[in-house]
Amino acid sequence: MELFSTANDFLLWTRGDAFNIAVSIFLIGVFIRVLEIFLMGRKVDFSEPRGTEWGPGLKNIITRSVVDNGTFKRAPFVVIVGYIWHIGFFICILFFIPHIELINAMLGIKWPGLANPLVDATAAVTMFALVAMLWYRLTHPVLKFLSTYEDYLVWVVTFIPLLTGYLAYHRMIDPYPLALGLHILSVEVFLIVFPFTKLMHTITLFIARWYSGAMMGRKGIES
Amino acid sequence: MNKQTLLEMLQQQGISRRGFLKYCTAITSMMALPPSMMPAVAAALESARRPSVIWLSFQECTGCTESLTRSHSPTVEGLIFDHISLDYHHTLQAASGDAAEHAREQAMHDNKGKYLVVVDGSIPLANPGYSTIAGISNLDMLNETVAGAAAVIAVGTCAAFGGLPQADPNPTGAVSVSSLIKDKPVINVSGCPPVPTVITGVLAHFLTFGSIPELDSLGRPKVFFGQSIHDRCYRRPFYDKGLFAETFDDEGAQKGWCLYRLGCKGPMTYNACATLKWNQQTSWPVESGHGCLGCSEPDFWDAGSFYKALSIPDGDYAKASGYAVAAGIAAGAAAGMLNKKTKSDAVARHTKVSVDDFAVNKETD
Amino acid sequence: MNFDKLSDIKIEVENSSQETGNLPGVIAEIKFALEQLLETKKTHCIDLLAMPWSPGEEQKLEKYLGQGEVRVELNALGKSTFIESHYSGVWLVSHYDENGETIGKLIEINYLPDMIFSQTEDIRDSLKRLQSIKLNEQ
Numbered sequence A: 001m002e003l004f005s006t007a008n009d010f011l012l013w014t015r016g017d018a019f020n021i022a023v024s025i026f027l028i029g030v031f032i033r034v035l036e037i038f039l040m041g042r043k044v045d046f047s048e049p050r051g052t053e054w055g056p057g058l059k060n061i062i063t064r065s066v067v068d069n070g071t072f073k074r075a076p077f078v079v080i081v082g083y084i085w086h087i088g089f090f091i092c093i094l095f096f097i098p099h100i101e102l103i104n105a106m107l108g109i110k111w112p113g114l115a116n117p118l119v120d121a122t123a124a125v126t127m128f129a130l131v132a133m134l135w136y137r138l139t140h141p142v143l144k145f146l147s148t149y150e151d152y153l154v155w156v157v158t159f160i161p162l163l164t165g166y167l168a169y170h171r172m173i174d175p176y177p178l179a180l181g182l183h184i185l186s187v188e189v190f191l192i193v194f195p196f197t198k199l200m201h202t203i204t205l206f207i208a209r210w211y212s213g214a215m216m217g218r219k220g221i222e223s
Numbered sequence B: 001m002n003k004q005t006l007l008e009m010l011q012q013q014g015i016s017r018r019g020f021l022k023y024c025t026a027i028t029s030m031m032a033l034p035p036s037m038m039p040a041v042a043a044a045l046e047s048a049r050r051p052s053v054i055w056l057s058f059q060e061c062t063g064c065t066e067s068l069t070r071s072h073s074p075t076v077e078g079l080i081f082d083h084i085s086l087d088y089h090h091t092l093q094a095a096s097g098d099a100a101e102h103a104r105e106q107a108m109h110d111n112k113g114k115y116l117v118v119v120d121g122s123i124p125l126a127n128p129g130y131s132t133i134a135g136i137s138n139l140d141m142l143n144e145t146v147a148g149a150a151a152v153i154a155v156g157t158c159a160a161f162g163g164l165p166q167a168d169p170n171p172t173g174a175v176s177v178s179s180l181i182k183d184k185p186v187i188n189v190s191g192c193p194p195v196p197t198v199i200t201g202v203l204a205h206f207l208t209f210g211s212i213p214e215l216d217s218l219g220r221p222k223v224f225f226g227q228s229i230h231d232r233c234y235r236r237p238f239y240d241k242g243l244f245a246e247t248f249d250d251e252g253a254q255k256g257w258c259l260y261r262l263g264c265k266g267p268m269t270y271n272a273c274a275t276l277k278w279n280q281q282t283s284w285p286v287e288s289g290h291g292c293l294g295c296s297e298p299d300f301w302d303a304g305s306f307y308k309a310l311s312i313p314d315g316d317y318a319k320a321s322g323y324a325v326a327a328g329i330a331a332g333a334a335a336g337m338l339n340k341k342t343k344s345d346a347v348a349r350h351t352k353v354s355v356d357d358f359a360v361n362k363e364t365d
Numbered sequence C: 001m002n003f004d005k006l007s008d009i010k011i012e013v014e015n016s017s018q019e020t021g022n023l024p025g026v027i028a029e030i031k032f033a034l035e036q037l038l039e040t041k042k043t044h045c046i047d048l049l050a051m052p053w054s055p056g057e058e059q060k061l062e063k064y065l066g067q068g069e070v071r072v073e074l075n076a077l078g079k080s081t082f083i084e085s086h087y088s089g090v091w092l093v094s095h096y097d098e099n100g101e102t103i104g105k106l107i108e109i110n111y112l113p114d115m116i117f118s119q120t121e122d123i124r125d126s127l128k129r130l131q132s133i134k135l136n137e138q
Helices: A007-015 A017-040 A054-063 A069-074 A076-095 A097-107 A116-139 A141-146 A149-169 A176-196 A198-219 B006-012 B017-030 B035-047 B063-070 B076-083 B097-110 B138-146 B156-161 B196-209 B236-241 B317-349 C022-040 C057-065 C120-137
Strands: B052-057 B085-089 B115-120 B149-155 B186-189 C044-047 C071-075 C079-084 C090-096 C102-109
Touching (some): A076 A097, B006 B017, B017 C102, B017 C120, B085 B097, B138 B149
Parallel strands (some): B149 B186
Antiparallel strands (some): C071 C079, C090 C102
């Protein structure tokens, strides 16, 4: 790892080489895992289908986002706080103008953003929610029993980008190139860790929900 | 000549004490000190002797000297330059050749340990022949001249951080002054060019108090470089409200909205442009509708396009991503096939058993 | 059009829709300093060049202060003007160099800006010159 003589050197490295490395590892990892899933194939089902696969499959992706009564009664904390931090997380990533500029430069798509103070408030709420989730995981006996180091690692790499982003926006770390560099580096760590952990659920949830819906649909039952 | 105080020099020129106080008021403001400090500045300047200043120009475009001498037809700056004994300056001096070099050596000898060295331009290390003066390489002249100096002021981003010559691929092996001089105090007055008032403010501080102003982590005077452009920008309320110009001269640009999306590097740049402005407080880049280039920061030439927002990475990520996707698909396909093979091997290894294998009264061997 | 000096190029200042917010702050500082002057005779000085102004804001301040009864002009190292505003004790001091460029701009809260007074050193110097003239006449 190269030695940085100034904070600006560090920032330029995170925006240059480090970014290329992180994105490369992310893409290679994600493609390997997704391809492995699809190439596994499905056993031929000789029974006569009673319904279609694709329609119910796609429908399930959306309907599973609404929690069912039983799950809610059993784990209200996880459901509510989980929704809060996930929604907040996506608001911060997708509706903060500097992030929109980044996505536009990489993918060519653009959309209107939110005013900065709104995103700032959302980030604060999201961080609170994440800390609450960690506390719950540490104090609830079953969750604590089931938790592995990977669960905690994933929490850390998700929390740090929010924290460093907040600190950079409020210029709480001097000089600013150091603050921004830390934020970008933390996102790069997130990208590198992504394909090898449960963070893959971001992508596999669509596959899994489609599959469940498709299976139910083929059997002709409501998913 | 160098033994005269400023006050004596002004009196000789027929300038009254009122004129001296006016000069002190201007200098106090230039040093970004509160006006109540004017009497202290006056007291210091009354008894300050004229220090010798040697100005070395290396790999530079002369923009820094131009910035200093052209923006004002200097009265106050002129007085500062009269106050200092500018014993050597390539562009401004009348003498040339051997006579000039002799003047430099004489000044160094006469004022040993007390003179100020001002450097603009970077120093090439790849080959001393890239930049020489009177046959002396920049590196040699720098080391020779700084040996007996009290302090060094590196004026301009080239001298302070390497600047344009140091930008990728740095063919001349250009380096900054502070990377070479470790045993003398170095003040970096960066900017491409620096705000002229900042140059004179730093000189004035040294002349008034005989000491170096407080410096930040990059060796720049905190009084001028302590605040970022972003924190002092008059367009900041637009940034906070999320009102950005999307292209040059669109509706937002004409209304004076924030230039972040057009590549303004204000958030990461520390300089005094937003308050001191340029051309006698006329305007500065953002006020004129162009984003800040970040010209007072190290490596600003390599920090990505001037017209791409600060949040956009500037490596060749498109190419890297393309390779990664190809590699991912290849590796994924390979992994998939490997999995299939594992599965079919398992199926092949599977030995068929019949019910006879489970008979209770089986003869044992 | 003759462009001999920078100031020959006409600059039209459009009033920015965005103000820095320094104006009410400076006015508040003036009010406080004026009160202090009455109570404790302590003077105060505000350096206008030290703060950022959006286009047209400084002119707004000058218009607000206006011009009162007294205007003093000084000629030393260029021109300087000391204008008492509509508000007694509040002086707008502008320093220009020999080319008419601004080198200082302050608001001084005082009975009379110190620089207007004849300075002791100058008086001493003048006395010396007067005495030498008398000698020549003899």
